[in-house]
Amino acid sequence: MPSPLITFDNVSFHYAVEGESSPAARALSFAVEQGAFVALLGRNGSGKSTAAKLCNGLLTPTAGQVRVGGLDTSLEENLFEIRRRVGMVFQNPDNQIIAAIVEDDVAFGPENLCVAPEEIRRRVDAALAEVGMLEHRLAEPHKLSGGQKQRVAIAGVLAMQNDCIVLDEATAMLDPRGRHDVMDTVLRLNRERGITVLLITHFMEEATQADRVLVMDGGSLALQGTPAEVFAQPEALRAAGLELPAPARLAEALRSVLPSLPSGVLTEEQCAEAIAAALRKGAGA
Amino acid sequence: MIRDITIGQYFAGDSPLHRCDARMKLALTFAFMIVIFVCGNFFSLGLIALAALALALLSRVPGGMLLRSLRPIVMLVVFTSVLNLLYTTDENTHALLQIPLHFRGWVITVTREGAFTAIFTTVRILCLLLVSSLLTYTTTPSMLTAGLEHLLKPLAKLRVPVAAFAMMMTLALRFVPTLVEETDRIMNAQKSRGSNLETGSLLQRVKAFVPVLVPLFISAFRRAAELANAMESRCYTGTNERTGMKQLRLRARDYIALSAVLLLLGGVVTLNVFFGKIV
Numbered sequence: 001m002p003s004p005l006i007t008f009d010n011v012s013f014h015y016a017v018e019g020e021s022s023p024a025a026r027a028l029s030f031a032v033e034q035g036a037f038v039a040l041l042g043r044n045g046s047g048k049s050t051a052a053k054l055c056n057g058l059l060t061p062t063a064g065q066v067r068v069g070g071l072d073t074s075l076e077e078n079l080f081e082i083r084r085r086v087g088m089v090f091q092n093p094d095n096q097i098i099a100a101i102v103e104d105d106v107a108f109g110p111e112n113l114c115v116a117p118e119e120i121r122r123r124v125d126a127a128l129a130e131v132g133m134l135e136h137r138l139a140e141p142h143k144l145s146g147g148q149k150q151r152v153a154i155a156g157v158l159a160m161q162n163d164c165i166v167l168d169e170a171t172a173m174l175d176p177r178g179r180h181d182v183m184d185t186v187l188r189l190n191r192e193r194g195i196t197v198l199l200i201t202h203f204m205e206e207a208t209q210a211d212r213v214l215v216m217d218g219g220s221l222a223l224q225g226t227p228a229e230v231f232a233q234p235e236a237l238r239a240a241g242l243e244l245p246a247p248a249r250l251a252e253a254l255r256s257v258l259p260s261l262p263s264g265v266l267t268e269e270q271c272a273e274a275i276a277a278a279l280r281k282g283a284g285a
Numbered sequence: 286m287i288r289d290i291t292i293g294q295y296f297a298g299d300s301p302l303h304r305c306d307a308r309m310k311l312a313l314t315f316a317f318m319i320v321i322f323v324c325g326n327f328f329s330l331g332l333i334a335l336a337a338l339a340l341a342l343l344s345r346v347p348g349g350m351l352l353r354s355l356r357p358i359v360m361l362v363v364f365t366s367v368l369n370l371l372y373t374t375d376e377n378t379h380a381l382l383q384i385p386l387h388f389r390g391w392v393i394t395v396t397r398e399g400a401f402t403a404i405f406t407t408v409r410i411l412c413l414l415l416v417s418s419l420l421t422y423t424t425t426p427s428m429l430t431a432g433l434e435h436l437l438k439p440l441a442k443l444r445v446p447v448a449a450f451a452m453m454m455t456l457a458l459r460f461v462p463t464l465v466e467e468t469d470r471i472m473n474a475q476k477s478r479g480s481n482l483e484t485g486s487l488l489q490r491v492k493a494f495v496p497v498l499v500p501l502f503i504s505a506f507r508r509a510a511e512l513a514n515a516m517e518s519r520c521y522t523g524t525n526e527r528t529g530m531k532q533l534r535l536r537a538r539d540y541i542a543l544s545a546v547l548l549l550l551g552g553v554v555t556l557n558v559f560f561g562k563i564v
Contacts, residue, residue: 120528
């Protein structure tokens with residue numbers, strides 16, 4: 001049983017807004033295990049970005065406790081170590097790149113960690129190669145595409161050698177191509193390098209690739225389980241303001257004419273195979 | 286079109302000037318400026334002008350670009366020259382030219398000393414500007430920032446937040462193109478809603494610009510908040526010690542540059558003493 005890297009224990013959070021006080025997170029409890037790929041889904045305003053900011057102490061819980069590798073995020077003295085371990089990639093690529101040259105930006109994190117200059121150089125080159133941006137290392141960030149900028153941001157996290165990357169709707173502002181490139185990079189880092197990934201998104205298709213899916217609504221967990229389990233509950237998903245992934249929707253719609261089509265079809269390939277199988281069965285009968 | 290802007294006026298190249306250490310260039314530019322003010326006669330001024338031109342050739346920055354950087358100063362040069370020509374009059378001067386104005390008996394007198402001062406000042410200003418633009422033409426903004434940070438480091442002992450200022454400069458440089466793009470976008474948005482930003486009196490145009498500035502400021506604040514989160518997430522604290530990937534290192538060429546400027550200073554002082562000061 002892998003040890004949990006991030007644990008939320010009965011966490012609630014209120015934004016201090018005058019007049020109203022609707023909690024952005026209420027009684028959240030879950031854990032992200034070392035090496036896991038967890039997707040956190042939710043409609044706008046469901047509290048998923050709040051949950052992301054709770055992971056590395058950008059926000060601290062109003063009640064309950066968030067721990068990263070056993071360290072409590074509400075203690076100021078733990079924050080440096082927590083942020084060294086949990087890297088964040090945000091939604092807007094323009095607002096998280098700090099330097100005017102790609103490689104200087106990737107070096108920003110290790111520089112803050114007081115890594116020796118030669119070692120920073122080595123890490124920066126390795127991180128840029130890992131995300132496929134080495135040839136752009138001297139480029140100016142504002143001349144890159146959105147997907148390239150997000151990959152630079154991921155390299156910035158990798159160069160700090162964290163255990164975990166939290167992507168807070170990191171693909172929301174990208175075109176399909178950029179989204180695909182970023183998702184590929186993240187998947188590869190998880191599978192090959194064992195980096196823990198918490199992917200916060202409202203794209204169902206991205207969540208199908210995760211080991212585990214959490215669904216948030218109104219600040220609390222509405223559903224959780226493997227992608228197959230979660231996406232087998234279309235009614236519960238709809239109640240949380242979400243839709244099934246497109247292949248699953250298609251399978252659902254075809255079920256009236258092809259009753260043998262199974263539920264839990266998540267990817268395009270699975271869908272195509274299932275339809276072909278159902279058609280063959282129909283032809284045989 | 287606006288995406289292609291580059292910040293500052295860096296001219297990408299690989300000349301000996303480009304390769305010098307940013308700290309040395311900053312310090313030597315400052316020293317050169319002092320030398321320009323030390324010079325006291327036409328011989329030393331000539332030496333300085335030659336040195337400045339030699340630097341310009343060495344930098345391999347195209348002459349047209351250099352002339353363009355001198356353009357904003359033309360008005361100032363003309364203005365100071367005219368003042369010098371007209372107002373250098375006392376009992377020891379030699380009149381070159383006298384133009385009676387036929388008005389209350391006023392006479393415009395141009396003296397030899399006035400002409401000398403005018404030429405002298407013009408050459409001085411041009412040299413100053415040439416040398417400082419060579420610095421920005423041959424050094425990237427980020428290297429300039431790094432150089433300044435290193436040179437000002439002693440001030441950190443006096444609790445001047447040098448590192449924080451350098452970080453501010455880095456961020457400002459990074460966000461210039463982003464905000465220019467944003468301004469462009471907001472202007473287009475307001476134009477498509479029928480606002481007229483290009484015609485009308487100055488006052489009208491200033492007023493029309495307010496609906497561009499307000500959203501620009503709001504979005505800049507939002508960006509700043511997100512950026513602060515991103516920086517904190519990458520362990521930036523604002524107070525901790527940091528290392529730097531790019532280490533500035535002084536090499537032989539930097540010491541050669543230093544000796545050249547010292548030599549120039551020596552030459553200028555010698556010429557000053559030998560021929561006397563006239564200005």
